[in-house]
Amino acid sequence: MGTSPRSRPDRPDFAMPDAVSRVRGTVEFVLDKTVENMAHAKVLRSPHPHARIVSVDTTAAAERPGVLAVLTGSDLADDPDVDPYFGAQRPDQPVLAIGKTRYAGEPVALVVATTARAAAEALVEIDVEYEEQPYVVDEVEARKPGAPTVHEDHPGNDCGSWRLRLGDCEKGLAQAHRVYTHTYHSPPASHVPMEPHVCLASWTDDGVEVWTSAQAPYAVKTGLQKMFSLPDGGVRVRALNLGGAYGAKGQIRIEPMVVCASRAAGVPVRLELARDEVFFTIGKHAATVEITTGVMRDGSIVARKMNVVYNAGAYAVTSPGGAGQGLTRAPGPYRIPNVAVDSVASYTNTVPTGPFRGAMTSQLAFAYESQLDDIAADLGLEPLGIRRQNLLRSGDVYATGEALEGLHYDDLLDDLESALAVDEPATVPDPGKKRGSGLAIIIKNTLTPSRSEAGIRLDASGRISILSSSVEMGQGATATMMSLAAGYLGVGTDKVQMGLPDTRHTPFDTTTSSSRSTYSMGFALREAATDLHRRVREEAAKLWDVTSDQVTVEGGCVRVNGGAQAEVSWEHVLGQAGLEEVVGQGVFQSDFGLSKMDPHDVHGPVSVHWHQGGAAAEVEVDLQTGRVEVLRLHANCYAGRAVSAHRVRQQNLGCAIFGLGPSLFEELEYLDGAITNPNLSDYMIPSILDVPVAMTSTAVESSEADPELHGVGEMALPAVAPAIANAIFAATGVRLLDLPLTPERVLRGLLAAETTTEPEEHSDEH
Amino acid sequence: MSTEQRTEPETTRLSFTLNGAERTVEARTDDTLLSTLRGQCGVTSAREACGIGICGSCTVLVDGAVASSCIMLTAQAAGRQVTTSEGLSPDPHQLSAVHDAFVRNGAFQCSFCIPGMVLATHAALHDPSVPNTVEAIRSYLAGNLCRCGSYPDILAAIEDLLT
Numbered sequence: 001m002g003t004s005p006r007s008r009p010d011r012p013d014f015a016m017p018d019a020v021s022r023v024r025g026t027v028e029f030v031l032d033k034t035v036e037n038m039a040h041a042k043v044l045r046s047p048h049p050h051a052r053i054v055s056v057d058t059t060a061a062a063e064r065p066g067v068l069a070v071l072t073g074s075d076l077a078d079d080p081d082v083d084p085y086f087g088a089q090r091p092d093q094p095v096l097a098i099g100k101t102r103y104a105g106e107p108v109a110l111v112v113a114t115t116a117r118a119a120a121e122a123l124v125e126i127d128v129e130y131e132e133q134p135y136v137v138d139e140v141e142a143r144k145p146g147a148p149t150v151h152e153d154h155p156g157n158d159c160g161s162w163r164l165r166l167g168d169c170e171k172g173l174a175q176a177h178r179v180y181t182h183t184y185h186s187p188p189a190s191h192v193p194m195e196p197h198v199c200l201a202s203w204t205d206d207g208v209e210v211w212t213s214a215q216a217p218y219a220v221k222t223g224l225q226k227m228f229s230l231p232d233g234g235v236r237v238r239a240l241n242l243g244g245a246y247g248a249k250g251q252i253r254i255e256p257m258v259v260c261a262s263r264a265a266g267v268p269v270r271l272e273l274a275r276d277e278v279f280f281t282i283g284k285h286a287a288t289v290e291i292t293t294g295v296m297r298d299g300s301i302v303a304r305k306m307n308v309v310y311n312a313g314a315y316a317v318t319s320p321g322g323a324g325q326g327l328t329r330a331p332g333p334y335r336i337p338n339v340a341v342d343s344v345a346s347y348t349n350t351v352p353t354g355p356f357r358g359a360m361t362s363q364l365a366f367a368y369e370s371q372l373d374d375i376a377a378d379l380g381l382e383p384l385g386i387r388r389q390n391l392l393r394s395g396d397v398y399a400t401g402e403a404l405e406g407l408h409y410d411d412l413l414d415d416l417e418s419a420l421a422v423d424e425p426a427t428v429p430d431p432g433k434k435r436g437s438g439l440a441i442i443i444k445n446t447l448t449p450s451r452s453e454a455g456i457r458l459d460a461s462g463r464i465s466i467l468s469s470s471v472e473m474g475q476g477a478t479a480t481m482m483s484l485a486a487g488y489l490g491v492g493t494d495k496v497q498m499g500l501p502d503t504r505h506t507p508f509d510t511t512t513s514s515s516r517s518t519y520s521m522g523f524a525l526r527e528a529a530t531d532l533h534r535r536v537r538e539e540a541a542k543l544w545d546v547t548s549d550q551v552t553v554e555g556g557c558v559r560v561n562g563g564a565q566a567e568v569s570w571e572h573v574l575g576q577a578g579l580e581e582v583v584g585q586g587v588f589q590s591d592f593g594l595s596k597m598d599p600h601d602v603h604g605p606v607s608v609h610w611h612q613g614g615a616a617a618e619v620e621v622d623l624q625t626g627r628v629e630v631l632r633l634h635a636n637c638y639a640g641r642a643v644s645a646h647r648v649r650q651q652n653l654g655c656a657i658f659g660l661g662p663s664l665f666e667e668l669e670y671l672d673g674a675i676t677n678p679n680l681s682d683y684m685i686p687s688i689l690d691v692p693v694a695m696t697s698t699a700v701e702s703s704e705a706d707p708e709l710h711g712v713g714e715m716a717l718p719a720v721a722p723a724i725a726n727a728i729f730a731a732t733g734v735r736l737l738d739l740p741l742t743p744e745r746v747l748r749g750l751l752a753a754e755t756t757t758e759p760e761e762h763s764d765e766h
Numbered sequence: 767m768s769t770e771q772r773t774e775p776e777t778t779r780l781s782f783t784l785n786g787a788e789r790t791v792e793a794r795t796d797d798t799l800l801s802t803l804r805g806q807c808g809v810t811s812a813r814e815a816c817g818i819g820i821c822g823s824c825t826v827l828v829d830g831a832v833a834s835s836c837i838m839l840t841a842q843a844a845g846r847q848v849t850t851s852e853g854l855s856p857d858p859h860q861l862s863a864v865h866d867a868f869v870r871n872g873a874f875q876c877s878f879c880i881p882g883m884v885l886a887t888h889a890a891l892h893d894p895s896v897p898n899t900v901e902a903i904r905s906y907l908a909g910n911l912c913r914c915g916s917y918p919d920i921l922a923a924i925e926d927l928l929t
Contacts, residue, residue, distance in 0.1 A: 015872060020858050023868040025811020025851040025881030032810045194815040194823055194878040194913050243813070243878030244913050275816050474876030474914055646872050650916065654875065657915030680816035680911070688907045688917045695918050 013644045014483040014493045016476050030198040030213045030240050031272055038200070039068055041261040041271040042119035044109040044126050045280060046101035049349040049673030050135035050148060053100060053108070053128065060125040061111055066118030069265040070126070072109045073098035076260060083227045088219065088251035091226075092151060093315035093352065095256045101130070102150055102314035103349050104674035105280030107257060112265040135349035135673045139311035140288050142346040150314055150347035159312040159345040160320030162327040163600045166399050172303025172338030176294025180375055184291070184367035185738045186721075188311065188668040189284040189661070191356055192685050195243020196278045199258040202268035207234030208259050213242050215250045215471050216511035217501045223252035224259055239501045242473035246658070247355035248282050249473075250513045251317055279678035283668060284356035285319070285345075286311040287363035289330075291371055294338075299379050299386045303338035306330045308364065312345040313352035319345035324594045325445065326360035328606045331399040332368040333409050333443035334390040339399040349673055355513060357658060358717035361444045366739060369440035369722035373729055383439060383726065384417055392443070401603040406708070408612055408638040411700045412441055416616040419634035419696055433620050435631070438726025440719040441614035445607030446711065447514035448593035453507035454524035456485055456532045459581040462556070462571035464489065466525070467583070469501040469509035470517045475713060476647045477517055483643055484522050488529035490555040507585075515611060515711025518643060522709045523588040532584025536570050539577045609708065613637035613715025615656060619727040621734075626747030628664060628728060632694040635716030639699040640707040651712045652697035659720025660686045665740050780844040784809075785853025793840035800824045800835035802843075803850065811851035811881035815911075822910030825882030826850050832889045832909075851881030854888060864888045867923040875914035883910050883920055891927065900924050 021027040058070040073096035076084035084098060085091040097108045109126050113119035134148040141147055142157040150157050173179050199212040207230055214220050217237040224235045242249060254271060262269040273281060287310045294303040308326055312319035327343035356362070376386040387409075392398060394407045416439045455467030466485050470477040478498050486493040499506070509521065533553045540558045541548040550561050559567040574582060590608050597604065618632040635652040642648040665684055669676045677683045699712065721739055729735050734749030775795045781788055784807055791806045803809035803826070812835050815823035819834035826835045827849040854862040861869065864887050874880045890896045890906040903924050912920070 013872075015869075016874075019869045019872070019874070020861065020865070022874045022877035023851075023861075023865050023880055023884060024855055024858060025813075025877075026858075027877055028810075029813070029878070031813060192913055194821065194876065194911070195813070196815070242876060243815075244876040246913070275818075474874070476875075650872070650875060650914075650919065653918050654915035657917060658913065679818060680820045681818055685911055685913060686915070687909075687911055688904055688920070691915075691917045 013646045014479055016479045017482070028240050029195055029243050030200060030211050031195065033200050033211050033240065035200065035202060035268045038268045038270055039112050039114055039265055040116040040119050041110050041112050041258060041269050042116065042123045043107045043257065043271070043277065044123050044128070045277070046097060046104055046106045046108050047674065048101060048130050048132050049104045049137070050133040051101050051130035052133060053097060054131050055129045056109060057127040058109065061122040064118065064122035064125060066114040067111060067122045068114065068267065069112040069261065070109065070122070071260060071264050072096055081229070082260065086223055086227055086252055086256045087316050088318050089320045090316040095260055103351055105351060106314065110257060110261055112261045112269055137348055137350055137670050137673055139286055139309045139346040139348060142348045143309065148349070150349060154347055157347040159316055159347045160323040161344045161599060162324040162342070162602060164327050164339065164341045164399060164602045166401055167338035169303050169305050169338045169340035173292065173294040173305065176302050177297040178378070179292060179294045180371060181290070181292040182367070182371050182737060184289045184370065186287045186363040186366060186662070187739060188286040188350065188353070189356065189666045190279050190668055190683060191246040191248035191282065191284065192278070193244030193246060193248050196273040196275065197249060197254045197281055198270070198272040199255050200268060200270040201255065201258040201262040203259060203262040207236070208262070210235065210237045210255055210259065211240060212237060212255055213249055214239050214255070215242065215245050215473065215513050217469055217471065217503055218508050219511060220252050220255050221503045224255060227256055228259070235503070237503045239471045241500070242471060245473045246357040247359060247513060250355050250511060253281055275680060276678040279668070279675060279683070280351055282317070283313065283351045283353045285322070285353040285360065285363065289363055289367040291367045293371060293375065295375055295379065299376070299381045299389050301334055301336045301390045304331050304336050306341045308341065308343040310345045310360065310363070311350060311353060312347050313350045314347065315352040317352050317354040319353060321595060322355065322360050324599060324602070326364060327602060328400055328594065329361045329444050330364045332365070333392045333441055333612065335392050335396045336399065341399065350670065351675070358444070358655070358714040359514070361442055362662065362718040362721060365440060365442045365718040366721045366725065369719065370725050370735065373438065373726045374735060384413060387413055387441065400606055402605050404610060406609060408700050409441060412612060412614045412636055412638065415636050415698045415700060416614050416634065419698070420616050420618065432623050434623060434731040435618065435620045436727045436729070436731025437616065437618040438723045438730055439614060439616040440722035440726060442715070442718045444611040444715065444718070446516050446519070446609065446611060447510065448607045449590040449595065450510040450516060450520060452509045452520040452524045452588040454521060454528045454586045455507055456489070456525065456528040456584045457581050458532060458536070458570060458574065460571055460574045460579065462495065462569060464491065464496045466496065466498040467506050468498065468521055468525070469503070469506045470521045471501055471512035473512065475651065476644065477512065480518055480643050480647065481521060481525060485525050485529060488526050489532070495556070515713040515715070518711050519609070519709045520588045524586040527586025528584040530584070531586060532582065535582045535584060536573060539579065539582065540573045543573065543576050609710065611711065611715050613719060615659070615716050615719035615723040617720070617723040617727045619724060619731060621728055621731045621746060623750060626743035626745070626750060628724070628741060628743070628746060630660065630692045630724060633692050634696045636698040636700060637712050637715035638710055639712050640702050640710040642699045642701055643709065645699070648699040648712050649697045652699065652716050653695050655714060655717035656695060656720055657686055657691055659717045660690055662739060663721040663724045663741060665742060667740055778841070780841060782843045782845060783847045785849055785856065791840065795839070795841055797840045798836055799826065799838045799840045799843050799848070802840040803835060809850050809852065813878055815878065821879070822882040822886065823879050825885045825910065827885055827889055830889065830892060832886050849885070851884050854884065862888070863927060864891070867926045868920070871919050871923040871926060873916055873919035873923040875916050879910060879912045883907060883912065886910050887924060887927070898928055900928060
């Protein structure tokens with residue numbers, strides 16, 4: 001098994017241990033998982049965005065050959081032993097629609113049959129009568145008086161409201177030399193993991209076993225326990241390898257449906273979503289971002305006011321808290337004395353939305369980084385210059401009112417500048433095209449509070465096993481944790497192994513998301529390694545009749561200080577002590593954060609540390625067609641210490657490539673309240689031909705001896721769209737306020753005489 | 767809707783060569799090759815992601831040419847040579863050139879799409895009509911989508927294979 005040729009020679013990467021099965025295709029996904037007597041489920045979905053369910057007739061479906069069970073929302077509502085509602089932050093989503101449907105694509109009924117085909121054939125026999133109701137798709141429309149109400153108990157379609165104030169924003173704007181107001185819009189989009197959501201559940205009298213493609217097996221476990229009133233040991237959740245997730249599998253999603261199906265049919269049931277159903281299961285928040293920025297004559301930002309409206313879709317998922325996460329990221333990585341942000345999530349009759357790689361941040365960065373280049377141009381400043389002038393640096397007070405430390409934006413900006421300076425193109429080959437470059441930087445908190453527990457088990461044969469519920473979704477969590485544990489223990493990675501999460505055997509972890517695992521689980525592993533060393537020292541001390549502080553454990557070897565005993569291996573100590581194994585335990589826990597604050601008065605520490613990243617792009621715009629070709633794309637992030645140079649680069653470039661889609665062409669189209677493009681023919685994701693040949697990446701690392709680890713999974717992504725938008729602006733003077741930056745929009749911009757809003761002029765005395 | 771009158775598609779026994787060995791399967795006329803390979807032949811490397819022949823996750827080689835097994839009928843494979851990613855390297859300790867290049871370059875993340883990428887790369891390298899250049903093989907891979915964005919590592923693997 002090789003290592004990446006791009007690894008730094010002084011620090012060889014530990015490659016993913018299952019590389020061969022990954023490329024051959026034998027690595028196990030839930031899709032490949034079968035158990036005895038396994039049946040299959042298919043789901044009937046609502047064609048209407050908002051409709052009362054008048055009646056559901058399942059008689060004919062139930063009589064079809066091979067059918068084991070047919071379930072509807074009212075079956076679940078009538079079942080005293082099931083709570084039919086679930087949700088990560090608010091249990092507002094029925095497993096199957098009860099009484100009414102709130103979005104087109106919502107599950108209404110399901111069939112369990114011996115084969116997937118039999119289930120699909122029975123599905124069309126279900127007869128549902130609907131009474132259509134007025135619906136709302138747009139997040140801003142949903143807040144207007146008279147808009148259709150999605151949930152009766154949430155008037156005004158308010159799914160969550162947050163407020164942040166620093167200084168006096170109105171006073172700051174009044175003092176400003178110039179004030180700029182723009183409204184930016186990001187459309188709904190979809191994560192499109194290549195592996196659809198898949199879940200296998202087996203319900204027995206003893207409880208339920210679940211194999212699922214999920215980023216947070218413990219969130220699935222606690223959610224199911226609650227719904228079915230099961231004891232702690234009554235739900236066992238195993239997450240196998242994930243075929244991509246990007247946030248789409250971060251919360252309990254299809255698992256309740258599959259557990260209900262198994263419970264009703266009395267056999268294990270697997271459900272694998274078809275591609276259109278993945279589009280109907282979770283999406284990215286559309287968002288409307290109004291941003292008003294006041295600047296002094298020299299370009300320093302004196303005040304920023306933002307109104308952010310996220311589209312939550314029909315059910316809350318993580319939107320109530322997500323709007324708060326967005327709140328703290330909204331002002332951008334700048335030192336601004338007066339800030340006012342209102343961030344809300346609106347219920348609408350659309351697919352529920354949740355974290356989308358770079359969660360809640362891409363929509364904001366598109367706004368503040370686009371506007372900053374407009375301001376620079378208006379004041380005759382350079383994009384780099386205005387950023388350096390306003391940059392948030394260690395010790396500066398951020399919008400949350402706390403002084404932030406460990407900021408590295410100067411390094412990130414320097415890196416973006418040098419990336420763009422490389423190979424400066426001498427001339428544009430085609431007079432019908434124009435070239436330009438742009439850049440953007442972002443700030444993002446990580447999920448706080450959160451908890452990660454880890455165990456490191458040493459057995460009598462010397463084998464070391466990591467017990468961790470970090471999910472492997474291709475980011476290399478397994479290899480990273482093995483690499484970290486081996487380092488903390490002072491042994492080779494060949495001595496260490498790590499399995500996949502299983503809530504019966506691996507300890508609690510909040511979630512594998514928010515770029516938190518390397519930091520949080522890494523911290524827990526370090527504690528576990530220390531604990532393992534302590535336990536081995538104590539065992540050796542007992543054997544040798546010395547105190548444990550006279551014993552040294554190093555690199556898997558144990559000795560008494562001063563050499564009274566010959567050095568032995570630690571498995572030898574276990575053997576002598578008659579122990580089969582010793583387990584060291586470690587915990588990471590953060591206790592503060594947004595969820596502990598008043599949503600209408602957010603201030604104080606909201607993150608254990610801050611994610612920092614950026615992107616730079618060079619584009620060529622075809623002046624006749626408006627088509628944008630990205631010639632070069634550079635992505636960077638602050639990594640603290642990169643555990644694997646190869647995997648950090650994969651995350652950075654993965655962000656850049658993933659970001660190309662929503663920047664240039666990805667958009668879920670709604671017509672008459674339903675998505676018209678829920679397939680990979682009409683909803684395009686970047687192919688290898690969309691990716692610039694010149695792709696580069698930098699991980700900025702700390703010069704400290706033992707720096708804090710930083711997650712790197714999504715830092716560059718939110719910067720991609722504004723970097724490209726700024727490059728288009730630099731090339732053509734066209735400023736686009738709506739994503740994606742399609743040829744049609746660019747061409748309309750080129751054809752329009754006036755492309756930017758005239759700034760409101762204040763007195764010139766400042 | 768009347769269900770009794772529906773005519774069920776015919777089920778037939780048919781044979782093809784899978785990774786060098788003769789296989790006989792039972793297939794309905796509307797069964798896709800993907801469902802047969804996964805359901806009856808123990809293949810895991812071909813996977814459905816889009817279901818409409820767009821994304822390449824279900825790629826197999828039929829008589830050496832790439833095919834989307836999610837939209838190819840099993841009946842169309844009768845008598846032909848079908849190769850899956852497993853079949854390129856029957857022994858995991860003796861990797862084919864393409865598998866080896868992907869491993870050495872770390873050209874995978876979640877890996878759902880990677881077997882299809884491997885097969886398409888292999889087919890391009892063996893197709894006399896495809897020039898042996900990175901650019902030509904890059905174009906050949908346009909029908910294989912990777913959401914993790916492992917494309918740069920895949921291109922590095924291809925560069926390795928061409929030198």
